[in-house]
Amino acid sequence: MPYFDAASSAPLHPVARQALQASLDEGWADPARLYREGRRARLLLDAAREAAAEAVGCRPDELSFTGSGTQAVHSGIYGSLSGRRRVGRHLVVSAVEHSSVLHSAASHEAAGGSLTEVAVDRTGRVSPDAYAAALRPDTALAALQSANHEVGTLQPVAEVAEACRAAGVPLFVDAAQSLAWGPVEGAWSILAASAHKWGGPAGVGLLAVRKGVRFAPQGPPDERESGRAPGFENIPAIVAAAASLRAVRAEAEAEAARLRELVDLIRARVVEVVPDVEVVGDPVRRLPHLVTFSCLYVDGETLLHELDRAEFSVSSGSSCTSSTLTPSHVLRAMGVLSEGNVRVSLPLGTPAEDVERFLDVLTWLVTAVRTKLGAPGAASGPGAAARDAGAGSGVEAGAEAGTGAEEFTVDSLGRLCPIPVIELARAMEGVPVGGVVTVLADDEAARLDIPAWCEMRDQEYLGEHPVDGGTAYRVRRRS
Amino acid sequence: MPYFDAASSAPLHPVARQALQASLDEGWADPARLYREGRRARLLLDAAREAAAEAVGCRPDELSFTGSGTQAVHSGIYGSLSGRRRVGRHLVVSAVEHSSVLHSAASHEAAGGSLTEVAVDRTGRVSPDAYAAALRPDTALAALQSANHEVGTLQPVAEVAEACRAAGVPLFVDAAQSLAWGPVEGAWSILAASAHKWGGPAGVGLLAVRKGVRFAPQGPPDERESGRAPGFENIPAIVAAAASLRAVRAEAEAEAARLRELVDLIRARVVEVVPDVEVVGDPVRRLPHLVTFSCLYVDGETLLHELDRAEFSVSSGSSCTSSTLTPSHVLRAMGVLSEGNVRVSLPLGTPAEDVERFLDVLTWLVTAVRTKLGAPGAASGPGAAARDAGAGSGVEAGAEAGTGAEEFTVDSLGRLCPIPVIELARAMEGVPVGGVVTVLADDEAARLDIPAWCEMRDQEYLGEHPVDGGTAYRVRRRS
Numbered sequence: 001m002p003y004f005d006a007a008s009s010a011p012l013h014p015v016a017r018q019a020l021q022a023s024l025d026e027g028w029a030d031p032a033r034l035y036r037e038g039r040r041a042r043l044l045l046d047a048a049r050e051a052a053a054e055a056v057g058c059r060p061d062e063l064s065f066t067g068s069g070t071q072a073v074h075s076g077i078y079g080s081l082s083g084r085r086r087v088g089r090h091l092v093v094s095a096v097e098h099s100s101v102l103h104s105a106a107s108h109e110a111a112g113g114s115l116t117e118v119a120v121d122r123t124g125r126v127s128p129d130a131y132a133a134a135l136r137p138d139t140a141l142a143a144l145q146s147a148n149h150e151v152g153t154l155q156p157v158a159e160v161a162e163a164c165r166a167a168g169v170p171l172f173v174d175a176a177q178s179l180a181w182g183p184v185e186g187a188w189s190i191l192a193a194s195a196h197k198w199g200g201p202a203g204v205g206l207l208a209v210r211k212g213v214r215f216a217p218q219g220p221p222d223e224r225e226s227g228r229a230p231g232f233e234n235i236p237a238i239v240a241a242a243a244s245l246r247a248v249r250a251e252a253e254a255e256a257a258r259l260r261e262l263v264d265l266i267r268a269r270v271v272e273v274v275p276d277v278e279v280v281g282d283p284v285r286r287l288p289h290l291v292t293f294s295c296l297y298v299d300g301e302t303l304l305h306e307l308d309r310a311e312f313s314v315s316s317g318s319s320c321t322s323s324t325l326t327p328s329h330v331l332r333a334m335g336v337l338s339e340g341n342v343r344v345s346l347p348l349g350t351p352a353e354d355v356e357r358f359l360d361v362l363t364w365l366v367t368a369v370r371t372k373l374g375a376p377g378a379a380s381g382p383g384a385a386a387r388d389a390g391a392g393s394g395v396e397a398g399a400e401a402g403t404g405a406e407e408f409t410v411d412s413l414g415r416l417c418p419i420p421v422i423e424l425a426r427a428m429e430g431v432p433v434g435g436v437v438t439v440l441a442d443d444e445a446a447r448l449d450i451p452a453w454c455e456m457r458d459q460e461y462l463g464e465h466p467v468d469g470g471t472a473y474r475v476r477r478r479s
Numbered sequence: 480m481p482y483f484d485a486a487s488s489a490p491l492h493p494v495a496r497q498a499l500q501a502s503l504d505e506g507w508a509d510p511a512r513l514y515r516e517g518r519r520a521r522l523l524l525d526a527a528r529e530a531a532a533e534a535v536g537c538r539p540d541e542l543s544f545t546g547s548g549t550q551a552v553h554s555g556i557y558g559s560l561s562g563r564r565r566v567g568r569h570l571v572v573s574a575v576e577h578s579s580v581l582h583s584a585a586s587h588e589a590a591g592g593s594l595t596e597v598a599v600d601r602t603g604r605v606s607p608d609a610y611a612a613a614l615r616p617d618t619a620l621a622a623l624q625s626a627n628h629e630v631g632t633l634q635p636v637a638e639v640a641e642a643c644r645a646a647g648v649p650l651f652v653d654a655a656q657s658l659a660w661g662p663v664e665g666a667w668s669i670l671a672a673s674a675h676k677w678g679g680p681a682g683v684g685l686l687a688v689r690k691g692v693r694f695a696p697q698g699p700p701d702e703r704e705s706g707r708a709p710g711f712e713n714i715p716a717i718v719a720a721a722a723s724l725r726a727v728r729a730e731a732e733a734e735a736a737r738l739r740e741l742v743d744l745i746r747a748r749v750v751e752v753v754p755d756v757e758v759v760g761d762p763v764r765r766l767p768h769l770v771t772f773s774c775l776y777v778d779g780e781t782l783l784h785e786l787d788r789a790e791f792s793v794s795s796g797s798s799c800t801s802s803t804l805t806p807s808h809v810l811r812a813m814g815v816l817s818e819g820n821v822r823v824s825l826p827l828g829t830p831a832e833d834v835e836r837f838l839d840v841l842t843w844l845v846t847a848v849r850t851k852l853g854a855p856g857a858a859s860g861p862g863a864a865a866r867d868a869g870a871g872s873g874v875e876a877g878a879e880a881g882t883g884a885e886e887f888t889v890d891s892l893g894r895l896c897p898i899p900v901i902e903l904a905r906a907m908e909g910v911p912v913g914g915v916v917t918v919l920a921d922d923e924a925a926r927l928d929i930p931a932w933c934e935m936r937d938q939e940y941l942g943e944h945p946v947d948g949g950t951a952y953r954v955r956r957r958s
Binding site: 001003005008009010011012017020021024025027028029030033034035036037038067068069070071074100103104106107194196201202203205219220221222230231232233234235236237304305307308311313314315 | 480482484487488489490491496499500503504506507508509512513514515516517546547548549550553579582583585586673675680681682684698699700701709710711712713714715716783784786787790792793794
């Protein structure tokens, strides 16, 4: 039963399990106590800190264990902002950070701080120059992930760190997705990571704060973990986290090479076997085990559900698979297609056969979903069958309501992704070259997916304007 | 090797170990994901929440799992204060709360909130009337522990909750020390607890917030655990926490009765076998497994060290065993002796023989320490041997410097607990009834221990006043 969502949470590594079980007997006591049981717990904690610090590339006394990666991010960002409050309250982040970073940034802004989000290119990567240009004299902190969690693109951390160093601004790096593969290069100041992403147990985050970085822990004072992570240390889990980080690092080079080939296979084959697919993220400067693609005219929720029935577990940045009804902020920042989005992140040890079988299943499922939805180019189907059949057939109605010889309107109000794009594509089939189709839609995904469809189909996107109950998107047929 | 510090952290319960190991295979995935592994993780999490909620006495949807008891306390107090900010910013706590509560209260006060600490009696208990009198129209929150962590005294939570209900103030209960023994009685509003106190794993706290209580989670938003505990859930640890809570509850009644007898034995025997000992805390309305006593003329650090050498692990509220050089705030609030303080908290299953052996060892050790320190009444010894021999002999020097026939001064400046009290006691031996001894001391413990000594010895404590480099404490010989 192939689990292809390691980027959400990796299965527990065998070394983590062994270390956890081995330390349950000695790791339960309070390491601050001076009696025998406390001293033993302290020894375990100290050894784990040494091992984890070596893997991070910092001194043991720079490293705190937190109760989660999220806690490490929150503590790292707030502690740094607060420590540099005299300098200013400006925070720089990339537009594609993890939600824990962006939520911290939003809270900072809501509390009166200022915020700059650095845009990314279509591969999801920030430009070091653009990042450097965002730094100001009142910048208290800059944040940049080491690698993107949704599309795998590596960020130019070392170059941005250099720009930050030159500007005297500390750089916070969210290394959650990359730490298994190696230490973060460059002169970062603060680093956060999460053990369950590399096969360690949940409940352990890492927070490294370089000596000399101004840092003022927030919240009520607590004497544990240099005051940076309140609460009693979970030592067996910490021991398991450190041991498994060493273990995955020991196999990282060989496993990265192997998984990179499997991902290359997916990248190459998915565009062959699935028509109208967009593989997103940087094809080379990327995490070895992660690939993301979007399938035109496909409902992400149905696709995930069908993949799950076929025993493949993946995640998606499509709007229809999340509770917010908006596409992933990463895909939006990249300006790429979000419908039918699938993220595959391979755990260590994934066999090649599973990947082959995944491609077969995917091909079949995408075809089936498109046929069911009446997508253009699908083998056959009942026509524009909206998921909500009661909403009527927007394509025909819209085409009939065309306002001139070369102006057609498609009314997709009330229809969810991928229906507006399917209706646009079907309408375009009947439009002469030079003709314009206006799609009326209220689904947030349309804002991203209609321009993305134009880019994929080489049609001219004319822009959007608000209308009663939604937005009008205008597209001119180019060929 | 008897471990008698369950109130700091209990050894992992066998049921916790089994549940942890059994859920490692299914508890690692993201419970928010809809695929197979996520659904399995969600089932484990839901079942654990049901079980823990039943043990707490709340609805499952009122209960969040946090990353530690401390996190539950911080989140519970700040969330409640913030949720009732329109009512006011006044917080009421008892003077003997756990440091996580008092530190939260201090931070609230530092941020402009107001704070009332309700005093306790000599047993460590708050008076419900005094607590009720502290409630004001602008009181946002009241906090009271279910039982004290240092002396075991049960607090009148149900009566205080009733007073809070009448005043329309929510009551936060820190139930960390008592939850193993049973649910907290009374109409509390918010409750916090910590799994490693009942034999569950570290890394799991409980935060219950009753429906209808105004609560505004602080910090960056996070969708997990009702927004009250950011970060990826540690499901195997949560499963282990819930399973072990059920297990300890199943044996709670029988084990409470058994341990209560052992504690009664300690309470009765320690005053027989160790001269000049004060057993503190309520003798009846108390936790079943916890007893605290203080030994006059004994250095807590040496006593703990010697007990550890004899393989007994206990903790202490004496100043000389902590890094702060001040006695425990609980003992101070109670106004009881802090020197030679020992807290014994018996884990489940403690055999009676261990307790018997502890009393034997304690008797011998206290005598040895007193002899070494030259305490009054010790079998023999080298006289007033201060720990720091280089500081000279305060007793003789002070006595010679007496300023009149009935006025004697003891210079204990620079001497740490228990030396000032030993020197006072020795000086009193040469003072006629009605005579006054003034002790000069700069050790913080003297402020608590000299009046406590007077109470134990039935001598008249006349008060203190500042002097160059310390404080003068005046005592009149009564008999």
